[in-house]
Amino acid sequence: MQQINLLLASLPDGILLGFVFGLAAMGLTLIWGVMNVINLSHGPIIALGMFGTFFIFIRMGINPYIGLFLIAIIGLIIGILIYFVAVHRVIDAPHLSSLLATFSVNMIIIGLGTAALTTSPYNVDFNVGSFRLGSTIILVTRVIAAGIAILFTGGLFLFLYKTRPGKFIRAVTNNRAAAELMGVPSTRILALSFGLGTMLAAVSGALIATFFPFSILSGGGYELKSFVIGVLGGLGSPIGALFGGLILGVLESVIPAFMETSWVPVIEFGLFVVILLVRPHGLFGAKK
């Protein structure tokens, strides 16, 4: 009975956090889906998003949710820059080249971040309260973060299906050569896609900073989660990423109700391997 109570207490937390995990993974999966690049600079970008919230709220006194728009724009610009500096030249090279290129960006950001910000934890002392739902305590920051994650997902969906650049992105995803023949400026579209993926990572980091302390190294854990989510939901499927995030969030909240929390990564990565073996295209990904 105690475990059921614990499960009920933790489940809403897991679901709310799952939306934010999903948003982070959506950035990774979008880039993979469009250009078959595994972006290893994803984690540090999440961490930069966290620091964005810190500087906007702690140093400039701006509400973190208003600051989110600024972080999104900066994230988009950084993503486009990373694309042109590190990815564009190796986009058609074997996967290892783009993997190494984004890994280099990862190391550069972490190196610069460590020099400028150290690796000690920062905290955004931002609390908008909590409320009780039965015996469950719900944190308002998590509710807002989940709402923003859903809004961004909806926005991305509308962008991809209702706007011209979005349609171009989908065209490039389906067949880049054919899209180019139809006059789609593929380089600009690839850069935009990388920028959007980076923007989603930065925004998720900015939201995570409102509920956990963080350091420049904190993005690594969320990058790993994004891989698990990507595989769960299907790499290349943004909606799959959101559902994958929810599954992971629920697992992280439910497992501690029945066993020691140290089992969480064991089960998460066990599931990762099982999905890779049984359904390599993910739960929501299309077969190739």
Place this chain on the structure above:
Amino acid sequence: MKRMLFVLTVLLVTLSLLLAACQQQPAAPEEPQPQTTEETKSEEPATKEVTVVIGFTSSLTGSQEVSSKRQVNGFTLWMNQVNESGGIKLTDGTVVKFDFKTYDDESNAERVQELYTRLITEDDADFLISPYSSGLTSAASIVAEQNGKVMITAGAADDDAYKTGNTSLFQLYTPGSLYMVSTVDMLKELDPGAKIALVHESDKFSTGVVEGIKPYLEANGFEIVLEEGYASDTADFGPIVNKISGSGATVLLGGGHYNDGTALARALYDRQIGLKFAYLLVAPADTKFPELGDAAQGIATSSQWELAATHTEAEAANMGVEWFGPSGEEFATAYEAAFGDPPTYHVAGGYAAGLVLQKAIIDADSVDPEAVKAALNAMNLFTFYGGIQFDTSEEAHGLQIAHKMVVAQWQKNEAGELKRVIIAPADVATADPLYPNPVP
């Protein structure tokens, strides 16, 4: 083509040999030894100046960064003070000065082993100081012991390293198994019916502290309603806090190090689960902890040293133990002048490591490692940091047996500022415990 390559190779080899020969030329017999620098200053009473190299790694990056940097700051303050005051003068006229060699261990045990090997074999360190944290020290201690190097272990409270037959390790901190004793004694007075949740980082030190206190809790009639370990990189403590809440615990004892401790304190504050008292290891002892804001209020910790309860010469005289080194106030003033913030116990530990080595060299009247080791074994000392005496038995050689800890808690003063006050033991307390804590 082949001929050209051959000529080029011969030229390159010749050039390399010439360069190597040029490099070796300055190495004249009167050059100083790499390990110790000796200078003859005047003709008759030959004054030798010996530079003792102390090797250690510090965590400039990674999870132990905050506390490790403070430990190093304390050590460098001691070293600068000794060198600026002219060094240690031995009876044979030798003046001992100190230098150090250090590397960033990235809070990584594998790096620690590699770097301590390098400090010993390549940098010729004469004495070693441990890295910060029990896990890293455990890795370093193996290398130190294998090479017979004396290592003063600051920032490492775990008991186990001293129970494996080591003879070269000397611990400054109160052993981990005794960390929470004063807190439990205080709880016995305040609330003997408290229900205890033991939630800790799953590392060597924190697990050791919890395992050490369990028999004491049980012997004092406390009910342990939850015992849970968590990974060092845990960020989301929501499920764990829910588990504490579900267990019916009224008191939390646990934590680990700085990063996880701040995240756990924040999660406790966010959820307000009605705990009467929350005690976390290490993190609340740092001056950065109030950056958590209200989440820091009421959180208690054990501290190896606090300025408000600093040890004094009079205390040493009462106990009949030799006093050595500066007063707590002198140390704190010098530290603030050098680094701009008040010293924490990690700073004091780093400083005390140097102080203990200094005293051992004075007592040994030599820098010979065996003589210094013998002096450390015989040491029974009192400094601003507290008592220093090492277990000399075969079963637990080097374990600290004289140092005592205090319990500190973050409380708001009348101006609403968070201050760390001492709440136990009663004879050194500067404030009453905030119990029950209105926040978590």
